Amino acid sequence: MTRAVDVVVIGGGQAGLAAGYHLRRLGLDFVILDAQATPGGAWQHTWDSLRLFSPAAYSSLPGRLMPPQPGETYPEAAHVVSYLTDYEQRYELPVARPVRVGGVHRDGEFLRVEADAGTWRARTVISATGTWWRPFVPAVPGRTEFKGAQLHTVEYRGPADFAGQPVIVVGGGNSGAQIAADLAYDTELSWVTLREPRYLADEIDGRALFDHATARRRALDEGRTDTGGVASLGDIVAVPPVRAARDAGLLKPMPMFARVTATGVEWADGTTADAAAIIWCTGFRPALSHLAPLGLRGPRGHIPTTGTQALGEPRLHLLGYGDWTGLASATLIGVGRPAREAARQIAGLLGR
Ligand SMILES: Cc1cc2nc3c(=O)[nH]c(=O)nc-3n(C[C@H](O)[C@H](O)[C@H](O)COP(=O)(O)OP(=O)(O)OC[C@H]3O[C@@H](n4cnc5c(N)ncnc54)[C@H](O)[C@@H]3O)c2cc1C
Numbered sequence: 001m002t003r004a005v006d007v008v009v010i011g012g013g014q015a016g017l018a019a020g021y022h023l024r025r026l027g028l029d030f031v032i033l034d035a036q037a038t039p040g041g042a043w044q045h046t047w048d049s050l051r052l053f054s055p056a057a058y059s060s061l062p063g064r065l066m067p068p069q070p071g072e073t074y075p076e077a078a079h080v081v082s083y084l085t086d087y088e089q090r091y092e093l094p095v096a097r098p099v100r101v102g103g104v105h106r107d108g109e110f111l112r113v114e115a116d117a118g119t120w121r122a123r124t125v126i127s128a129t130g131t132w133w134r135p136f137v138p139a140v141p142g143r144t145e146f147k148g149a150q151l152h153t154v155e156y157r158g159p160a161d162f163a164g165q166p167v168i169v170v171g172g173g174n175s176g177a178q179i180a181a182d183l184a185y186d187t188e189l190s191w192v193t194l195r196e197p198r199y200l201a202d203e204i205d206g207r208a209l210f211d212h213a214t215a216r217r218r219a220l221d222e223g224r225t226d227t228g229g230v231a232s233l234g235d236i237v238a239v240p241p242v243r244a245a246r247d248a249g250l251l252k253p254m255p256m257f258a259r260v261t262a263t264g265v266e267w268a269d270g271t272t273a274d275a276a277a278i279i280w281c282t283g284f285r286p287a288l289s290h291l292a293p294l295g296l297r298g299p300r301g302h303i304p305t306t307g308t309q310a311l312g313e314p315r316l317h318l319l320g321y322g323d324w325t326g327l328a329s330a331t332l333i334g335v336g337r338p339a340r341e342a343a344r345q346i347a348g349l350l351g352r
Contacts, residue, residue: 001118005029006350008113008122010104010290012095013041014084015128015320018061018335020093022343026352032093033115035100039088040081042132047156049182050077053174053237054206054333061087062336074205074239080332101290104316111315124346126308127291128319131284131330138282142260149277153179156279159186166190166274168265171281172197172253177236179281184250190273192265193253200234202243206331213328286321308342314349317342 007023009016012034023030038044051074052059056066059075066083069075088095099117106112110121135152137143143150153175159182169180172193180191200208218224236242245251257265257273264274285301296312298304303311303318308325310316318325319342320335328334 002121003031003118004110004121005031006122007031007124007126007346008033008111008120009126009128010101010113011041011128011130011320012036012039012088012093012097013043013128013130013320014061014332015130015329015335015339016041016095016126017084017088017091017093018339019126019128019319019342020088020095021062021091021336022340023346024091024093026343026347028343028347028350028352030094031120032095033099033101033113033117033120034095034097037098039085039095039097041084042130043077043080043084045132045154046077047153047179047182048158049241050178051075051239051241052077052080052206052332053239054210054331058207058210059332061332062340064090066332103293104291105293106313111313122315123350124315124317126317126319126342126346127288129287129290130320131286131322133287134285135280136283136285137280140260141258145262146260146264146275146278147262148264148275151277151279153279153281159183162187162277164188165276166264168192168273168275168278169281170256170278171283173235173281173283174237176281177242177251178239179279180251181242181245183279184245184248189250190275191251191253192256194256197236197251197253198234199236199238199242199246202238204234205237205239206333210328210331210333213334216327286318288318291316307345308338309345317346 006028007030009019009032012032016032020032055073056068056075060066069079099115101115103114111125113120135154163186166188168190170192183189258268259266266272296303308317308319320329322330326338329338
C-alpha cells in the first residue's frame with residue numbers, strides 16, 4: 001500500500017522529533033519513520049556511565065524543558081531516553097516504528113520513500129537519521145592482524161568486560177575521554193590521542209558551548225567576523241568523572257601509535273604495548289545511504305546544503321548531522337532552530 005503525505009521525516013531521534021514539533025504547529029500532514037523499536041534514537045545504545053555535557057535545562061528540545069535528573073547535574077543517557085519518550089507522547093507525534101527506509105527516489109512531483117514496512121509518496125522529506133549508525137575507524141596499518149578485541153564507541157558498555165586487562169583507548173574527543181575515565185580505575189589503561197588533549201576550562205560546559213555557537217551564528221548572520229567554531233574553545237568538556245580521573249593522574253595521554261600488531265600496538269620509535277582490547281573512539285559519519293538514489297553526494301560524504309535544504313533537491317532537508325546542517329544542530333538544545341527553519345521552508349514550498 002502506498003500512502004501520500006506532505007512530509008516524511010526519516011529518523012525518530014531528537015532531530016526527527018524536533019522537526020515533528022514544528023511540522024505539527026504548522027498544520028502539515030506528516031509521518032516520522034524510525035528504525036528503532038522504541039523511542040530515544042541513539043541515546044538508547046550509549047555506554048552506561050555516559051553523562052550529558054550540559055545540565056538538563058540546557059539540553060531541551062523546543063516546547064518542553066528537560067526536567068532535572070534527581071541527584072545529577074549532568075543527566076545520564078537513560079534520562080534523555082525518558083525525556084524523548086515523554087516528548088513524542090506529549091505532542092502526539094506520529095512515529096511509525098520499527099520502520100527502516102531503504103531508499104528515497106524521485107517520482108514526478110513526489111519523493112518516493114521505500115521502507116521495509118511499505119512505501120510513502122511525500123511532497124517533501126526531512127532526513128534526520130543521525131551519525132551513530134556509521135561509526136568511523138581510521139585506516140591504521142596492521143589493524144586486521146590484531147588478535148584481541150576491537151570495539152568502536154558504539155559497542156562499548158562499561159569497564160566490567162575488561163577488568164584487570166590492558167586496554168588501549170584511541171581518541172581525544174569527549175567519547176575517548178569519558179570512556180578512558182570509565183576504564184581508568186579497573187583496567188591497565190593506555191589512552192592514545194592524535195594530539196595533546198585539549199580540555200575546556202573546568203567551569204565551561206555545554207551551556208557555554210551553545211552560547212558560543214549562538215554568538216557565532218549571529219556574527220555570521222550579520223556579516224561580522226567569524227568568531228570560530230566551538231572547537232576553538234577545546235575538545236573535551238571536563239564533566240565530573242573525567243575531571244576526577246584526570247585530577248587523580250589516571251588520564252595520561254600517549255601519542256598516536258604507528259601500527260597495530262597481533263598483540264597490541266607499536267609506536268614509530270619501536271616502543272610497543274600489549275593489549276587485550278582496542279577501543280576506537282574515533283568518530284562518526286552521517287548515515288545517508290538511504291539518499292543514494294538521489295545522487296546528491298558531495299565532498300566528505302556530505303550532501304551540499306544551504307541551511308538544511310539540499311542544493312540539488314529543494315524538496316529534501318537534512319537535519320541534525322552537524323554544523324553543516326545548522327550550527328550546533330547535532331545537539332539537543334541546538335536542533336530546535338534548524339528544525340523550525342526547515343518546517344517553515346517546507347510550508348512555504350507547499351504553499352501553506
Ligand atoms: C558519545 C556522545 C555524547 C554526546 N553527548 C551529547 C550531550 O551531552 N549533549 C547534546 O546535546 N548532544 C550530545 N551528543 C550529540 C547528539 O545529541 C546525539 O548524537 C544525538 O543522538 C543525535 O540525534 P539525532 O536525532 O540526529 O540522531 P539519532 O539519535 O541517531 O536518531 C536517528 C534515528 O534515525 C533512525 N534511522 C537511521 N537510519 C534510518 C533509516 N534508514 N530509516 C529509518 N530510521 C533510521 C535511527 O534508528 C535513530 O532512531 C552526543 C553524541 C555522542 C555520540
